[in-house]
Amino acid sequence: MxxxxxxxxxxxxxxxxxxxxxxAPLVEKLAGPLVRDVxxxxxxxxxxxxPSSFLSLVDGEVAxxxxxxxxxxxxxxxxxxxxxxxxxxxSGFVTITFFKGHGPHLERQHPVGAKRIVSGKVERFNDSWxxxxxxxxxxxxxxxxxxxxxxxxxATAGLPARTVRKLAHEALExxxxxxxxxxxxxxxxxxxxGWREALEHLHNPRDDADIALLGPARRRLAFxxxxxxxLALAQRKAARKAEAAPAILAGPMxxxxxxxxxxxxxGAQIRALSEIRGDLQAGERMSRxxxxxxxxxxxxxxxxxxxxxxxxxRQAALMAPTEILARxxxxxxxxxxxxxxxxxxxxxxxxxxxxxxxxLMALMDGTAGVAVGTHALFQDEVKFxxxxxxxxxxxxxFGVNERKRLTDKGDGVxxxxxxxxxxxRTLELTVxxxxxxxxxxxxxxxxxxxxxxxxxxxxxxxxxxxxxKAVAEGAQAFWICPLVAESDELDVMxxxxxAAELRLTMGSQVGxxxxxxxxxxxxxxxxxxxxxxxxxxxxxxxxxxxxNVPNATIMVIEHADRFGLxxxxxxxxxxxxxxxxSACLLIYDPPLxxxxxxxxxxxxxxxxxxxxxxxxxxxxxxxxPLGLKQSGFPAYRLADPAAHRELIAVAADDARLILARDxxxxxxxxxxxxxLQELFDWRPGAQGD
Ligand code: ADP
Ligand code: MG
Numbered sequence: 291m292x293x294x295x296x297x298x299x300x301x302x303x304x305x306x307x308x309x310x311x312x313x314a315p316l317v318e319k320l321a322g323p324l325v326r327d328v329x330x331x332x333x334x335x336x337x338x339x340x341p342s343s344f345l346s347l348v349d350g351e352v353a354x355x356x357x358x359x360x361x362x363x364x365x366x367x368x369x370x371x372x373x374x375x376x377x378x379x380x381s382g383f384v385t386i387t388f389f390k391g392h393g394p395h396l397e398r399q400h401p402v403g404a405k406r407i408v409s410g411k412v413e414r415f416n417d418s419w420x421x422x423x424x425x426x427x428x429x430x431x432x433x434x435x436x437x438x439x440x441x442x443x444x445a446t447a448g449l450p451a452r453t454v455r456k457l458a459h460e461a462l463e464x465x466x467x468x469x470x471x472x473x474x475x476x477x478x479x480x481x482x483x484g485w486r487e488a489l490e491h492l493h494n495p496r497d498d499a500d501i502a503l504l505g506p507a508r509r510r511l512a513f514x515x516x517x518x519x520x521l522a523l524a525q526r527k528a529a530r531k532a533e534a535a536p537a538i539l540a541g542p543m544x545x546x547x548x549x550x551x552x553x554x555x556x557g558a559q560i561r562a563l564s565e566i567r568g569d570l571q572a573g574e575r576m577s578r579x580x581x582x583x584x585x586x587x588x589x590x591x592x593x594x595x596x597x598x599x600x601x602x603x604r605q606a607a608l609m610a611p612t613e614i615l616a617r618x619x620x621x622x623x624x625x626x627x628x629x630x631x632x633x634x635x636x637x638x639x640x641x642x643x644x645x646x647x648x649x650l651m652a653l654m655d656g657t658a659g660v661a662v663g664t665h666a667l668f669q670d671e672v673k674f675x676x677x678x679x680x681x682x683x684x685x686x687x688f689g690v691n692e693r694k695r696l697t698d699k700g701d702g703v704x705x706x707x708x709x710x711x712x713x714x715r716t717l718e719l720t721v722x723x724x725x726x727x728x729x730x731x732x733x734x735x736x737x738x739x740x741x742x743x744x745x746x747x748x749x750x751x752x753x754x755x756x757x758x759k760a761v762a763e764g765a766q767a768f769w770i771c772p773l774v775a776e777s778d779e780l781d782v783m784x785x786x787x788x789a790a791e792l793r794l795t796m797g798s799q800v801g802x803x804x805x806x807x808x809x810x811x812x813x814x815x816x817x818x819x820x821x822x823x824x825x826x827x828x829x830x831x832x833x834x835x836x837x838n839v840p841n842a843t844i845m846v847i848e849h850a851d852r853f854g855l856x857x858x859x860x861x862x863x864x865x866x867x868x869x870x871x872s873a874c875l876l877i878y879d880p881p882l883x884x885x886x887x888x889x890x891x892x893x894x895x896x897x898x899x900x901x902x903x904x905x906x907x908x909x910x911x912x913x914x915p916l917g918l919k920q921s922g923f924p925a926y927r928l929a930d931p932a933a934h935r936e937l938i939a940v941a942a943d944d945a946r947l948i949l950a951r952d953x954x955x956x957x958x959x960x961x962x963x964x965x966l967q968e969l970f971d972w973r974p975g976a977q978g979d
Contacts, residue, residue: 292968298464299326299969306460308453316449317457326969329461330927331454332492332508333441333501337425339409340438344381347412347419354409354426354436355384362397372396376408384412384419386427405430425452441495455493462493468969471962472513473944482510503933512929513937515970516720519926520938520945521963522972523723528949530575530724535702536678538570541601543630544594550626551590558582558732559591565728566595566706570679576704579685579722582730583899584710584863585737585838591730592681592706593623599704600632600659604678607661609668609696611687613638613809614816614837619683620662622838627660637663637672640809668695681706686721710863712856712899714907716935719942731900739897740866741873744850744890746880753846753875758795760844761825767844769828770861772852781830782806788848789828796826804830831857837864843872850876851886855906859899885909907932927970 292300303309303317303325321327342353357376360383365372374386374396386408388396400406410424426436443454467486470477477484483491483506491500491507499505548555555563562580569576582588596606608623610616616638624634635649635658652658656675661667665688677700682693685707697703713721745753757767769792771785782804789802801815801824818824820839827842845865850858858876866872876890892905931938952960 293965295466295468296326296965296968298466299324299329299461301325301464303328303457306457309457313449313453316446317454320444320446320449320454325461325464327927328457329465329489331443331458332928333443333455333458333495335442336495336498336501337440337442338438339426339436339440344378344384344419347384347414349414350411352410352425353412353421354407356430356433357384357406357408359400359402359404359406361402362400364394374400376406382419384408384421386424387420387422389423400427407433407436409436439495439497441493441501458493462489465489468965469962471959471966472510472517476944477510480506480509482506482513485510485514503930508928509934509937512926512934513941514966515926515929516934516937516941517944517963518967518970518972520719520723520941521948521967523719524942524945524949527577527724528953530577530705533575533702534573535575535704536602536604537573538598538602538604538678538704540567540571541598543601544597546630547594547597547626550629553734555590556587556730556732556734558730559587562728562730563591563594565726566591567598569726570595570598570704575702576706577725578705579707579709579725579727580730581709581713581722581727583712583733584860585733585867586710586730587734588683588708588710588730589619589622592708593626595706596623596660596679596681597627597630599679600627600630602678604676605653605656605659605661605674605700606679606681607663607667607674607677607696607699608681608683609663609665609688610683611664613640613664614812615683616662616664617813618820618838623660623662632659633657634660634662637661637666638809639664639666641666665692668692668699672699674699676700677703679704679706681708683708685709686711710860710899712859712903714900714904716904716907716938717931719938720931723942736869737866738869738871740845740862741871742862742876742894743873744876744878744882744887744894746882747848747877748880750877753877754792754795757792757826757844757846761796761799765825765844766819766822766839766842767826767846768842768861768864769826769846770848771828771830772847772849779806785828785830792826792828799824800826800828802828831861838867839864840867843868843870845872845874846877847875848877849879850890851878851882855889855893855902856899858893859902862893863899907935 302323304314306325306328309317317328321331337352339352339354342355344355347353355378357378360375360377363373363375372388372393375383376386377383407426407428407430408421408424409426410421413420413422428435441455443451443458445451445454465486470484482488488507488510492511495501500507502508566576566578569578580588580591592608599606608619610619616636620634620636627634633652635652637649641649649658650671653661654673654675680697680703682688685693686709697705707725718727761767769788771781771788785802785804789800792800801819803812803815815824815827816837819827822841842865845862847853847858847861862874865874876893888909889906892902896902948959948963951957955961955964
């Protein structure tokens with residue numbers, strides 16, 4: 291139950307003044323459906339509107355002038371603007387320009403001789419000063435309507451920043467005083483304001499520090515949010531651990547499988563496996579993440595864990611986000627396990643009718659020990675006789691509820707999540723705070739580093755020449771066309787155009803796979819590529835991370851500058867899997883900005899995903915440098931995971947401490963902290979499995 295004191299903040303936005311049925315959808319799009327969401331909007335910059343003089347105007351800066359209307363210059367044609375010349379006595383004049391939609395009423399509103407305050411960006415052109423569409427143009431009697439300092443909010447079409455500011459102020463008025471949930475000593479040490487005071491600073495800034503990402507107000511609010519999140523993660527983890535689960539011991543099947551491998555496990559694989567086994571034996575539910583670069587060999591580790599589960603007479607499921615990946619896992623795992631007398635079934639959205647019914651029956655009666663599949667696995671009709679382990683590959687591609695639907699198919703189902711997204715250690719807690727992490731930080735031996743080069747797009751013809759030669763010598767290549775356009779269709783067109791162009795010289799050696807093809811079509815092209823029948827595969831980013839085609843040695847990535855580094859690294863990871871020399875060509879449209887150049891440079895210098903992620907974070911410092919939003923990263927409202935990264939670990943420690951002292955959050959601080967969680971919707975169970 292939400293505490294009454296928060297009701298005003300959890301009222302719908304329509305209760306704000308001026309938010310009628312027309313405006314509400316815009317506000318909802320920008321902020322969210324609740325007053326709370328508007329309260330948590332933050333200004334991105336400050337405009338200083340201190341009165342300026344005509345003599346001190348600076349091109350491109352905001353000025354605020356006290357003026358007299360001198361004359362109106364009506365447009366001579368319909369497409370011309372309406373101009374008003376204003377003067378300040380002796381020193382000169384400024385031309386104020388209004389484009390279409392502003393007609394003769396301007397003349398009535400601002401008659402010649404009227405005294406006005408005008409504020410806006412001044413620009414110098416045609417040897418005179420101009421303000422196009424001033425922010426303010428008001429009667430001098432209403433000068434106090436022009437704030438000296440104005441916080442600029444994000445806006446959206448139809449909802450100007452100034453309206454957003456009004457709404458934020460109204461939301462602020464509704465914000466109650468809440469009992470302090472932070473540790474007073476910590477607050478004092480950081481010299482942070484209280485919660486409501488911090489919001490005051492944010493919405494009524496007196497200086498730049500009030501809204502700065504690293505200013506006290508914003509850091510305080512960021513810490514609140516991080517703490518609320520870390521608490522929820524810690525609670526979720528504790529709840530999972532509290533559930534009993536069958537203890538599963540290491541069995542002989544895994545030994546036999548390992549002995550049959552054509553190579554030895556790496557030290558990192560052995561470590562990861564023993565950590566997983568430690569969890570499986572503990573008698574409580576495992577929640578572990580197996581983190582490792584593309585090609586680091588996660589599949590065999592999870593297969594050995596699956597073998598232990600099978601030896602214990604239980605079942606396991608392995609879920610992957612795409613059909614291609616699920617199929618590939620199936621093709622790797624099924625022969626290994628079937629040699630041990632275990633039936634493995636593949637379940638995807640394409641299974642229909644009798645075949646599907648038979649597979650479902652086999653899982654239900656236990657004749658099949660392992661299910662490998664896509665989203666099809668967590669559907670209600672899928673039932674297990676004794677599911678004890680759920681392995682989720684590329685775990686961030688699934689929603690928490692989807693993962694939960696799978697783990698709910700048994701009692702005390704152990705969870706093994708896998709991810710190849712290199713998350714810098716500093717950010718790990720925000721993504722995986724509810725999981726124990728095993729890292730495979732060592733690649734299988736015998737890999738040759740991928741030669742990586744950044745190539746300006748005008749040199750594409752040479753790239754194509756080189757590709758042709760390589761293909762003639764038996765090489766295989768991926769050619770990735772990124773998500774550029776707003777719409778799938780346009781991206782698909784870009785890929786189709788590229789494929790068509792390559793086919794002009796290479797004909798049927800070029801295949802195409804994209805997100806709008808049916809599963810069967812995609813599989814067919816992928817299979818042809820994987821079996822070496824198709825030398826060149828043009829793809830949108832549907833070719834998911836993890837697809838394994840050891841013979842592919844060339845990776846061409848168009849518009850490389852538009853990808854996150856993590857993604858580029860993962861794409862590159864799909865070549866260089868064999869002993870042969872591989873190359874990755876990052877195509878970009880020149881000129882390349884400074885930061886973009888340094889980023890591509892990182893990729894050229896190292897092949898370590900974690901190092902790449904960490905460096906990229908350092909380099910960009912803010913925003914979403916790694917493209918983490920696509921990697922299941924939480925969408926924080928006030929915290930910026932990069933800029934506030936040093937607060938993350940503190941919040942995690944604090945969360946652990948709070949829960950250790952007061953696991954049910956019923957003590958004095960616990961109750962206050964619960965209010966904090968409510969405020970951010972991060973209460974236990976709200977997104978838990
Ligand atoms: P990931 O899922 O981590 O991206 P995979 O499990 O697909 O990586 O492994 C990539 C390739 O490396 C596979 O072909 C696999 O057979 C091979 N491999 C895995 N472990 C080893 C090892 N210890 N030594 C040699 N090759 C290995
Ligand atoms: Mg994999």
